[in-house]
Amino acid sequence: MAATETLTAERILEATEEVLRRHGPAKATVVDVARALGVSHGSVYRHFRTKAALREAVTKRWLDRTSEALDGIAGDASRDAETRLRDWLAALFTAKRRKAGDDPELFATYSVLAGEQVGAVAEHIDELTEQLTRIVADGVASGLFRSDDPGVSARAVFQATGRFHDPVHAGEWDTPEADADFEAAVSLLLRGLRA
Amino acid sequence: MAATETLTAERILEATEEVLRRHGPAKATVVDVARALGVSHGSVYRHFRTKAALREAVTKRWLDRTSEALDGIAGDASRDAETRLRDWLAALFTAKRRKAGDDPELFATYSVLAGEQVGAVAEHIDELTEQLTRIVADGVASGLFRSDDPGVSARAVFQATGRFHDPVHAGEWDTPEADADFEAAVSLLLRGLRA
DNA sequence: CGAATGACAGATTTCAATATCTGTCATTCC
DNA sequence: GGAATGACAGATATTGAAATCTGTCATTCG
Incomplete structure (x- = not known):
């Protein structure tokens, strides 16, 4: 299942697109992206230095x-x-x-x-x-x-x-x-x- | 002085421009315009049916x-x-x-x-x-x-x-x-x- | 040892109470 | 009598306290 796959930049980008589609640009947060991936938001910051970079x-x-x-x-x-x-x-x-x-x-x-x-x-x-x-x-x-x-x-x-x-x-x-x-x-x- | 002049649509428009210049479009109110003219805001509504019309x-x-x-x-x-x-x-x-x-x-x-x-x-x-x-x-x-x-x-x-x-x-x-x-x-x- | 976590400080956003505004109209004023 | 007023109801905006978020990092996990 998804949770066992390696966390890659590509997977984060896919999740981000989905979160943006669901919540819109104003409400889409890094925490939402992490939640969608079943990881902590700190892990997302390992792949993208800032929210803006993501x-x-x-x-x-x-x-x-x-x-x-x-x-x-x-x-x-x-x-x-x-x-x-x-x-x-x-x-x-x-x-x-x-x-x-x-x-x-x-x-x-x-x-x-x-x-x-x-x-x-x-x-x-x-x-x-x-x-x-x-x-x-x-x-x-x-x-x-x-x-x-x-x-x-x-x-x-x-x-x-x-x-x-x-x-x-x-x-x-x-x-x-x-x-x-x-x-x-x-x-x-x-x-x-x-x- | 201004307060004794007749209140015309033209004078209201001038005052509105001034209020817009001072306050910007978001904060300029009909009450502001009336205040600038020294009249009640009810008088402004005699010349313009709505704020949008003004x-x-x-x-x-x-x-x-x-x-x-x-x-x-x-x-x-x-x-x-x-x-x-x-x-x-x-x-x-x-x-x-x-x-x-x-x-x-x-x-x-x-x-x-x-x-x-x-x-x-x-x-x-x-x-x-x-x-x-x-x-x-x-x-x-x-x-x-x-x-x-x-x-x-x-x-x-x-x-x-x-x-x-x-x-x-x-x-x-x-x-x-x-x-x-x-x-x-x-x-x-x-x-x-x-x- | 490298990847992931979660507690944390400071920044930003949310939300509900409060204040202000819009538009109406009965009354006053000249 | 026509122009101006100001009190009013409902709509909109402001405010500040509480909640959430961003970005960091010492610690844990495999």
């Missing part, structure tokens, strides 16, 4: 799931840059919207965590912008796009579409205009990128 | 100041659409950034009010989008821009530049990259609009 690790895990899913689209050299850019942005929007819609409380929980872990979020955004940069650079290389600096253009595209992926705008994702707005934004940006 | 009136006033300042740029037919669009967006960003930087507490206060008065904010955004639509439509008429629907394009431009005018992003307005990011965003959007 929360950061959980947040990174969550962010990494999004990055990995999109990496496949960014790296798919078999399709042209415009299609990939459209798909990548659509996949990001769809994934975020689905998460926010399916389990609003868990999404709100992770939004709070993201607000605390500014550093981890910045890294995550850098990763995503990297992926976008690859797409734009490929587009420039193939003559489809024109850009003085693919990194700068990618950053501009990411920021300009913030309304469709930044959690602070989650409330506007299920309005009737959301899809039309997304389409208009992507089309305008693509026109700006085309050679 | 706050809404103050918020509208504040939002209208921004709209008016930008209307001049949008309507200046003596300059080409591209210049006007650049200037309009830059003026909006500059005005917001200045307000947020000069008096962060007052800006935060009004941000909270805006969060409460969703309807008033929606109207304000409609006004601004109207102004943008006029610029885009002029650009299309003069052959400088291309757009199937200036209203849709204007909406896309406004949303894409949200990071530079939406108060939820105020924290990013004084980073070293802000100006470069703004420049990149506007350039990309203008390339997308040009015929």
Whole structure:
């Protein structure tokens, strides 16, 4: 049974996710996590120096799931840059919207965590912008796009579409205009990128 | 002296702004406003049916100041659409950034009010989008821009530049990259609009 | 000996009593 | 008579004492 297994960082992270899901970000305590694992809270502190470190690790895990899913689209050299850019942005929007819609409380929980872990979020955004940069650079290389600096253009595209992926705008994702707005934004940006 | 003047909605709004500036949005009460005016709070309720109505009136006033300042740029037919669009967006960003930087507490206060008065904010955004639509439509008429629907394009431009005018992003307005990011965003959007 | 425990101090949160506020309205004032 | 008042009921906010939590560490356990 669980109590006899070795206490690993991984098991603690799983328990923490569960406690966060149950109690929400404000009420989830280290004592709760220890209780869920059937150990003393001192044992948890052996693996994570502080509560903040534990929360950061959980947040990174969550962010990494999004990055990995999109990496496949960014790296798919078999399709042209415009299609990939459209798909990548659509996949990001769809994934975020689905998460926010399916389990609003868990999404709100992770939004709070993201607000605390500014550093981890910045890294995550850098990763995503990297992926976008690859797409734009490929587009420039193939003559489809024109850009003085693919990194700068990618950053501009990411920021300009913030309304469709930044959690602070989650409330506007299920309005009737959301899809039309997304389409208009992507089309305008693509026109700006085309050679 | 003030106590002998007639109690008007206008005087109440002025006093409310002052109370909000002093106490912040959470602690500003109708009783405070009445005290500042030297009247009973019952008298304030003669002019505003509820505390929410009073706050809404103050918020509208504040939002209208921004709209008016930008209307001049949008309507200046003596300059080409591209210049006007650049200037309009830059003026909006500059005005917001200045307000947020000069008096962060007052800006935060009004941000909270805006969060409460969703309807008033929606109207304000409609006004601004109207102004943008006029610029885009002029650009299309003069052959400088291309757009199937200036209203849709204007909406896309406004949303894409949200990071530079939406108060939820105020924290990013004084980073070293802000100006470069703004420049990149506007350039990309203008390339997308040009015929 | 390394992993786990639980008692502890100081920080933070909870909760219930207390105070203040919102909105109404019968009465007063000019 | 129309504008202003202030007492009032119910809703909301404040406060401070009690409970819980975070992070440490001397001690126990296997």
